[in-house]
Amino acid sequence: MRKYLWVRQILGQIFLIIIGLYVIVPIWGMLRLAFDGSLLSRPTEFRFFPKVFSLEPLFSVLDRPYQSVHFTTLLKNSLVVSLGAALLALVLGASLAYAFARFRFPGRKPGLFILLLTAVIPPIAFATPLYIVLSILQIRTSLLGLTIVYAVFAIPFCIWNMRAAFQSVPRELEEAAFLDGAGYLSTFRYVTLPLALPSIAIAALISFLMAYSEFAIGWLFVDKAQTVTLSMAIYAMVQSGNAQPWSILGSLVVIMSIPVILVFVIFQRTLLERMLFGALDS
Numbered sequence: 515m516r517k518y519l520w521v522r523q524i525l526g527q528i529f530l531i532i533i534g535l536y537v538i539v540p541i542w543g544m545l546r547l548a549f550d551g552s553l554l555s556r557p558t559e560f561r562f563f564p565k566v567f568s569l570e571p572l573f574s575v576l577d578r579p580y581q582s583v584h585f586t587t588l589l590k591n592s593l594v595v596s597l598g599a600a601l602l603a604l605v606l607g608a609s610l611a612y613a614f615a616r617f618r619f620p621g622r623k624p625g626l627f628i629l630l631l632t633a634v635i636p637p638i639a640f641a642t643p644l645y646i647v648l649s650i651l652q653i654r655t656s657l658l659g660l661t662i663v664y665a666v667f668a669i670p671f672c673i674w675n676m677r678a679a680f681q682s683v684p685r686e687l688e689e690a691a692f693l694d695g696a697g698y699l700s701t702f703r704y705v706t707l708p709l710a711l712p713s714i715a716i717a718a719l720i721s722f723l724m725a726y727s728e729f730a731i732g733w734l735f736v737d738k739a740q741t742v743t744l745s746m747a748i749y750a751m752v753q754s755g756n757a758q759p760w761s762i763l764g765s766l767v768v769i770m771s772i773p774v775i776l777v778f779v780i781f782q783r784t785l786l787e788r789m790l791f792g793a794l795d796s
């Protein structure tokens with residue numbers, strides 16, 4: 515029996531090591547590209563470390579990495595679109611999620627099923643109707659139009675995620691607020707919403723990441739280099755082949771990852787504390 519436990523533990527450790535390498539090796543490879551000053555185009559050989567360590571690719575990225583567009587413009591576009599999409603998805607998603615969680619109305623179950631269906635359908639299926647609607651509104655090629663597109667993709671996930679959070683809030687707390695004279699809006703704002711903050715924060719992070727990393731659909735709604743995002747610029751650089759050294763591509767990917775890493779580092783402790791607090795309360 516003890517031998518069986520040892521074998522099981524060893525196999526488990528090997529499995530975890532394989533998973534860890536699967537995650538770490540691509541990250542290490544991108545870091546190696548970012549600091550390799552010897553690359554003139556694509557890498558032609560496998561290396562664990564840069565052949566010529568250099569910071570020049572990083573400085574090149576911070577200047578004009580894509581079609582003479584400043585890096586600050588690309589970063590601003592990405593943050594404006596991602597944060598705007600996350601905020602819009604949360605505002606609309608929270609109200610709809612609370613309605614689905616607390617009220618009974620005709621079409622409730624079909625509506626939930628349709629939302630679930632839209633969450634699993636590939637985003638390209640919505641490209642044509644969104645293209646037509648935004649063209650009619652004359653905002654298709656603007657950052658506002660791109661923000662709306664990404665918010666549409668994130669809303670179904672936000673609704674299902676926050677609906678489960680609102681359902682976990684005891685009805686007795688809301689009823690107590692009603693007895694004290696609070697209305698639906700006040701109860702939602704001061705009672706239900708604070709207790710559901712962990713799930714809302716997770717929905718916000720996922721919505722932000724969806725918009726921050728998406729590049730394929732965005733090209734349908736952008737026609738100027740000044741409205742391109744970081745992820746779209748990376749995709750364009752990959753498609754250009756040997757037009758630029760891949761060290762610049764690696765540097766752009768590394769720098770693009772910094773805001774995401776900062777978000778998780780800043781909020782991970784708060785998220786864990788709120789999750790544990792919510793679990794203890796429930």
